[in-house]
Amino acid sequence: MKKFIMITLIGYGIVCLLAYLIFAEEPGQTIDMISIKKDYARVLTETETIDIPFYITSSKSFMTDTDNVIDARILSEHNEVSVSIQAFKHHDTQTLYEGKTYHLYYISLDFSSIYTKHLQLDFPSASLVITYQNDDSIELDLGHMNILFHDLDQANHLDLKRMYSIQDNDLMTGLYLELDNQTGQTIIIHSIKTLNQHMLVNINHAREIYFYEGYIDSIFDVYTDYEPIIQSDNTTGALVIHQDTNLILPINYLLKESYLNRFPLVIEYTYQEKHYTYIIDDYLFYEHISDFYEDLHDIETYQYHYQ
Amino acid sequence: MKKFILCILCLMVSVLHITSIHAEDYTNYQEIIFEDEDVILLKSFSAEDFKGYYKHVKKRKMFGWRIYVAHKNEPLDFIAETRLKIYNGGMTPISYNINLKSEEEIRHQITATGEIKIKGSGSNKKFKGSVDASIKASITTTESKTNEESYEFKIEVDPLTYVSIITRGTGEINNGVGAYYFFWIRTKKGGWETFTVLTQYYEIVKARF
Numbered sequence: 001m002k003k004f005i006m007i008t009l010i011g012y013g014i015v016c017l018l019a020y021l022i023f024a025e026e027p028g029q030t031i032d033m034i035s036i037k038k039d040y041a042r043v044l045t046e047t048e049t050i051d052i053p054f055y056i057t058s059s060k061s062f063m064t065d066t067d068n069v070i071d072a073r074i075l076s077e078h079n080e081v082s083v084s085i086q087a088f089k090h091h092d093t094q095t096l097y098e099g100k101t102y103h104l105y106y107i108s109l110d111f112s113s114i115y116t117k118h119l120q121l122d123f124p125s126a127s128l129v130i131t132y133q134n135d136d137s138i139e140l141d142l143g144h145m146n147i148l149f150h151d152l153d154q155a156n157h158l159d160l161k162r163m164y165s166i167q168d169n170d171l172m173t174g175l176y177l178e179l180d181n182q183t184g185q186t187i188i189i190h191s192i193k194t195l196n197q198h199m200l201v202n203i204n205h206a207r208e209i210y211f212y213e214g215y216i217d218s219i220f221d222v223y224t225d226y227e228p229i230i231q232s233d234n235t236t237g238a239l240v241i242h243q244d245t246n247l248i249l250p251i252n253y254l255l256k257e258s259y260l261n262r263f264p265l266v267i268e269y270t271y272q273e274k275h276y277t278y279i280i281d282d283y284l285f286y287e288h289i290s291d292f293y294e295d296l297h298d299i300e301t302y303q304y305h306y307q
Numbered sequence: 308m309k310k311f312i313l314c315i316l317c318l319m320v321s322v323l324h325i326t327s328i329h330a331e332d333y334t335n336y337q338e339i340i341f342e343d344e345d346v347i348l349l350k351s352f353s354a355e356d357f358k359g360y361y362k363h364v365k366k367r368k369m370f371g372w373r374i375y376v377a378h379k380n381e382p383l384d385f386i387a388e389t390r391l392k393i394y395n396g397g398m399t400p401i402s403y404n405i406n407l408k409s410e411e412e413i414r415h416q417i418t419a420t421g422e423i424k425i426k427g428s429g430s431n432k433k434f435k436g437s438v439d440a441s442i443k444a445s446i447t448t449t450e451s452k453t454n455e456e457s458y459e460f461k462i463e464v465d466p467l468t469y470v471s472i473i474t475r476g477t478g479e480i481n482n483g484v485g486a487y488y489f490f491w492i493r494t495k496k497g498g499w500e501t502f503t504v505l506t507q508y509y510e511i512v513k514a515r516f
Contacts, residue, residue: 161513161514164475167506
């Protein structure tokens with residue numbers, strides 16, 4: 001009887017082992033990744049980082065471990081800078097895309113090693129190249145990246161009083177901006193830049209209003225002939241500010257639309273014939289709750305094959 | 308047999324108590340404007356509205372919930388409360404780093420009335436029991452993903468000046484009523500509502516006190 005039980009158990013064990021060998025899933029041989037091409041326009045202090053969204057099918061792999069990174073750099077056609085990856089921040093979000101489940105990470109890029117005050121770096125169609133200890137690299141498309149290294153100073157002549165964005169069909173079409181002229185004298189604004197070359201604050205078509213407590217819901221309430229896309233940059237000029245001013249500033253897009261939702265305002269002005277710059281830090285004007293499904297940004301997919 | 312019926316009746320009485328509205332953040336927003344003027348919030352349902360909606364869930368069933376969706380994926384605009392207010396009461400300017408992050412509990416909110424209850428807290432709030440799945444099966448909520456990029460906004464604030472950030476946004480609402488049947492007897496009924504934020508706009512105001 002004992003013999004029979006023993007033989008049965010051994011037979012059962014063999015059958016289980018064979019079944020496991022035949023049916024067990026092979027360990028993943030590929031990792032799929034997604035990057036989102038969105039524009040970045042930031043004013044960075046030395047300690048600030050930029051977070052890049054990054055989707056990956058493996059929740060635990062060497063690719064999201066900073067210890068395995070030996071080099072990271074941002075490249076565009078003519079520029080290249082070395083950055084360090086401060087962290088791969090895992091976010092508790094899983095996204096199903098084309099039948100595969102992706103885990104969301106944010107890659108925190110630290111620029112402190114190259115930080116130079118007042119330096120502006122422009123990377124049109126930038127990509128982030130990460131090289132790992134095994135000498136494999138991944139190149140992620142980021143979109144346009146514009147960075148200004150600057151510690152924000154105290155406002156001397158102009159100061160911000162109220163600011164919000166005006167939206168039409170998900171596109172930022174204007175800015176409502178209340179400025180405090182602290183000089184009591186005339187200030188001439190020559191340009192208001194967002195750092196992004198496609199998204200232009202049009203001061204030539206600025207409209208001043210005297211008292212407005214409510215919200216402007218649509219740029220078409222103010223400019224019936226507003227056209228978002230322009231073919232050439234004619235957005236700079238001379239906007240005279242005599243006192244505290246409430247401005248409606250249309251936003252135009254050079255050649256193509258941009259869904260930049262966070263950017264600084266770099267205001268170039270003259271006061272008593274001297275030139276000054278007033279910088280409002282990059283401000284999050286609006287936030288779509290989903291930036292993956294809204295199709296406002298292009299996504300790029302990648303595949304890594306284990307050797 | 309009498310004892311059994313008595314027990315059943317006691318159980319039914321114990322589940323028929325009425326509870327008040329579970330107030331959620333969005334119900335306290337300054338303003339919610341629906342694209343369709345006929346849409347109303349659950350808290351604005353009148354006794355007549357409830358009476359009309361309950362007619363849609365009166366068909367008896369052996370077990371489970373009957374759900375009626377009164378307003379489905381109705382788009383809306385809202386003005387929320389002030390998200391942040393910082394006051395510099397000192398004598399010198401102060402540089403503030405404002406960190407703004409949308410919390411999951413603001414993105415998805417729910418309320419219930421009557422015998423429909425809510426369990427959990429924060430982002431884990433759900434309708435209690437099987438009604439949660441029944442409601443989810445009746446509506447299609449817009450997919451919503453959290454964006455948690457680090458966000459720092461540096462601003463100088465003069466003495467006796469405050470900075471505040473006010474949120475506005477767009478979203479959608481689903482609401483209706485539900486009734487629970489146990490051996491073809493209605494044992495629970497109540498109203499439910501889901502509120503989903505789709506876009507948030509941040510307005511900044513700096514003013515002297």
